[in-house]
């Protein structure tokens with residue numbers, strides 16, 4: 001089996017499938033879903049993403065995170081994109097998203113460009129999945145074929161957004177079980193956390209790590225990066241909650257610096273550091289090997305993204321194709 005997986009081939013009920021095809025199976029998402037109904041789709045998404053990222057480089061990270069926050073709350077169904085309306089409180093106001101989830105305007109822009117070519121055909125959930133892949137590609141990360149065919153939810157869940165998206169103060173046991181609840185393994189947890197190779201966090205989310213952390217996770221006092229002093233300067237013990245710091249030393253480049261930082265006990269977030277410094281955890285060796293092996297990271301990340309993108313999509317007659325990603329039809 002191991003050799004077959006290495007070769008990218010698995011045998012499922014007698015049928016030979018590539019690993020990405022196998023991962024895409026359960027919910028019948030597929031590559032080329034819009035090949036006939038919207039042939040220009042991927043070009044449109046890529047072009048808007050390229051312009052957005054050129055103008056505001058952080059948008060790549062922000063879009064990638066939106067996809068994670070979408071998929072972890074009732075599946076990858078575009079629910080995070082819904083605005084609040086009278087009688088409906090959406091996910092944007094949940095603790096992990098409030099003052100934090102951003103770059104919604106990029107999805108709006110992609111959606112209106114796509115609607116101009118093929119109205120009423122492409123879901124917001126699929127647009128977010130494609131835009132996330134392009135966010136990775138545009139920051140020099142790996143390319144993969146995105147499996148498509150998701151429909152959009154007609155509701156979101158504020159309470160699930162508050163309970164299902166992991167908190168940066170979580171320990172490793174909690175992170176592993178929250179990922180398991182979504183059908184993702186501890187290896188997926190480590191690999192997907194590698195998304196923190198791009199982007200920023202607010203002081204409120206790493207203050208505890210700077211001033212109040214003990215044991216093996218404590219930041220190395222001899223840190224070269226991110227220099228502890230520099231981190232503390234922008235994030236004092238009180239106030240300045242919305243000041244930001246990059247999650248690794250190259251916040252606009254998809255590379256192995258994030259994992260290198262973890263090995264140096266220099267992670268910005270507690271939830272990142274615990275992947276490496278929890279004593280006796282098998283995640284430690286994976287972090288260490290990814291820190292030294294960009295090829296392995298670039299092989300594993302797409303597979304983990306495909307798996308995450310497969311969380312409970314609405315397909316077939318379920319859900320709808322929203323005309324505007326912010327509101328139900």
Ligand code: HEM
Pocket residue numbers: 058060061062063064065068099100101102166167168169170175189192193195196198199200201202203205269271
């Ligand atoms: C393992 C559990 C995770 C936790 C606890 C976590 C937590 C966080 C936090 C606290 C921030 C900073 C938010 C802020 O301060 O405003 C952040 C940023 C980010 N997260 Fe995660 N995250 C996790 C996993 C992931 C995954 C799986 C992905 C994507 C596959 C991801 C992608 C990102 C990106 C790209 C950013 C930067 C966003 C920006 O600059 O706008 N995270 N994360």
